[in-house]
Amino acid sequence: MFNVHDFFFCGLHLRGNTSNPVRSRVTPVFATQLPGLNTLGISMVRIDYGPWGQNPPHIHPRATEILIVIEGTLQVGFVTSNPDNRFITKVLQKGDVFVFPIGLVHFQRNIGNGYALAIAALRSQNPGAITIANAVFGANPPIPGDILAKAFQVDKSVVDMLQSKF
């Protein structure tokens, strides 16, 4: 039988550790963390940004995201599908809300020397996240370099260099 703790998650007041190359941190509250979300199709994340930190270009394969800026100034953007690949971007201040439609490449970055914080909700209890750079250049095992070289229209040495980063 369920109890109140199945519907409760504690800890989203804690600042995430942004000491990493992209200087941001996503703290998820998905069904794994909050079992009461099961079958209910929604979840939440906290996103911390160090100075000029970014939540790099990524995709949620199973969820639209709605985000609110709690603190700081964020540039956000997403890119529409082929063939237009239109870049839609906006600078958000505290209290601004933005929507990232399901499956589109999007990012946020802190455009300031201070700290920034956003809260976002996702329309799945298990939305998934695909960081483009990691999925493409940091897959395990690696995607063959000649595939990426042709896809990105660069020498394989550039791909080797990119893959060496992840």
Place this chain on the structure above:
Amino acid sequence: MFNVHDFFFCGLHLRGNTSNPVRSRVTPVFATQLPGLNTLGISMVRIDYGPWGQNPPHIHPRATEILIVIEGTLQVGFVTSNPDNRFITKVLQKGDVFVFPIGLVHFQRNIGNGYALAIAALRSQNPGAITIANAVFGANPPIPGDILAKAFQVDKSVVDMLQSKF
């Protein structure tokens, strides 16, 4: 053709006016306010609570809600369906997250003399809200008093009194 403003809403940094009988205010960001939400099935609200203010017992007929406390201390609760009508409640501090499953009666109240603030997301671009007291005792035109008297097992004079408040 859409543009960036379809995906953007400005204003959720503004404190809602809580000078009302329940001393709370819900500011919605639904598809009406943020057209880019259409067909995407998610939305957001800001909820302000004055001292001991409450977001009174209500229901979202078309959405589960996930809520995070940004400031203050809130008691939250929901009641399960018949026949148990089990009351599930928790005191939430800043950073705590809670889930209110679709269609259940739930509330939040500020248990403190200060101000409180929550942000919540709902799993519909048009979730709806039914404040129980208003729907039952403040419907327009009123629900016949003898129906309510029997439903609440009180004299009709009590219902008359309750209806006079809304």
Place this chain on the structure above:
Amino acid sequence: MFNVHDFFFCGLHLRGNTSNPVRSRVTPVFATQLPGLNTLGISMVRIDYGPWGQNPPHIHPRATEILIVIEGTLQVGFVTSNPDNRFITKVLQKGDVFVFPIGLVHFQRNIGNGYALAIAALRSQNPGAITIANAVFGANPPIPGDILAKAFQVDKSVVDMLQSKF
């Protein structure tokens, strides 16, 4: 392996016992009673009404309902969401059909000295039902009285009295 009994329920010809304060009885045929309904998203109920009996204001958190009057005369109604809380009501005769949209507060009552009977279908194999009076004033444990007093804008003594009924 399934057999024919998984798709069959016997007993909805039996009049429900309406010897209770609201003088009505709902007999459910949900997936619990009729296993073949699982994953199929529909169910049925029989509703008996003694003289002037009512199926008091309630909500199905997960289903729209369509109802037909088999015998007697019923007043039915539902209340729309905030901010209008519009009361939509109709007197139904035998053979009349009415729809209660998902998640809205609705009721039926027998407006006659005889017996009344309705059959309704719900768009979920497990629609749930929340009787407003019971969920609000009869929750277990009780919702704190001061919350309800403010929500209903009455003295706590009125809430105490209301809670004592359930």
Place this chain on the structure above:
Amino acid sequence: MFNVHDFFFCGLHLRGNTSNPVRSRVTPVFATQLPGLNTLGISMVRIDYGPWGQNPPHIHPRATEILIVIEGTLQVGFVTSNPDNRFITKVLQKGDVFVFPIGLVHFQRNIGNGYALAIAALRSQNPGAITIANAVFGANPPIPGDILAKAFQVDKSVVDMLQSKF
């Protein structure tokens, strides 16, 4: 703006005319008849059966059906998919409930010399109905006879005869 009549349908108390070859009549209450059903995904039908009348083998392409016998005795049945084509059947008395899963061939017939009546709900506001005999042998224009002859493994003259009936 909607009004109460959008949620109301009058006329399902009227016996359908069963003076036809199958001696049954289905009276639909779909979104066409009851506009308030739009987007709500449910509907209702009344089915009248003359003595030994049948609602012949048919399919609802977009809905599961749940049926209750109001009067009389009905034999009902459905056939499972390939490869088993298992025939699941039951004799229903007044008050019995039966489920016909979405898209399966099913029928009801009155096994008695009196009149029979059933009410059924369908999980779509526009469920559709495909009477097998009519769709196969009465299509307009006709399905080529040699296709049907091979499908039913009979001489084309038998198909011609069958097609001449519709």
Place this chain on the structure above:
Amino acid sequence: MFNVHDFFFCGLHLRGNTSNPVRSRVTPVFATQLPGLNTLGISMVRIDYGPWGQNPPHIHPRATEILIVIEGTLQVGFVTSNPDNRFITKVLQKGDVFVFPIGLVHFQRNIGNGYALAIAALRSQNPGAITIANAVFGANPPIPGDILAKAFQVDKSVVDMLQSKF
């Protein structure tokens, strides 16, 4: 933990055996054959047609189908619901694509003395298939002959003959 074989199926290059009365063969790739399809709501089939072979009138109870002709010439068709029972048909050449909406009676037949091949996708990982002739005249146990006789408006002897084929 899953591995690559969960997402892979081998064998759809093999010609199906069409030595049967309808001279066609459907080879399914559903979730049973390809476990990675689970929850993803899509599947595929290969359909082989001998000379003048047909995939006889049938229904997928849980899926729309999209078909492409890989080799040969096919006549395809479907019949709309009651009351129109409109027969929509087309002769398809190699490379032509056709859609069969969910739950409608449809067929394909090879109109040529050579071999024909189609690939189709279905919008369910478990779409099901109901061959009309088998479900109606070959059910196990059989549907009572007098029901079918009235449904098809023929003598019971014709039904007996039809049932004897399956």
Place this chain on the structure above:
Amino acid sequence: MFNVHDFFFCGLHLRGNTSNPVRSRVTPVFATQLPGLNTLGISMVRIDYGPWGQNPPHIHPRATEILIVIEGTLQVGFVTSNPDNRFITKVLQKGDVFVFPIGLVHFQRNIGNGYALAIAALRSQNPGAITIANAVFGANPPIPGDILAKAFQVDKSVVDMLQSKF
């Protein structure tokens, strides 16, 4: 009123022009090309591959894909979500079927000096496609170079070079 042409698309027998940097071509049959697909949630594509051509890493934001190799030999692969970014890959021969779950980065490439051909179905009438390289480095207007430099952990000059290709 619809007619047969709404359900029919002609032209998928035509080899797509692969004279482009990635030496592949996707020919879509979405609801835009085949209006009868509307609301039915499925579509089809033809994919041509020149020698060592590839359908470069991309995502369908709204659809799972099931693919069959009609001619040639393809290496296919997809990468799972964070944090594993596991690369799942397989060499497919004629007749092999593979599934790419919704929203994951995936690709195919012709591993041969001849021509290759695949047919794929997608679980949406408007699945969308996001070619990673184009969305990331070829967006219009461009995503700011410093964002990409940090995301891919390279000098901005590398990003400039990458962006100059698209």
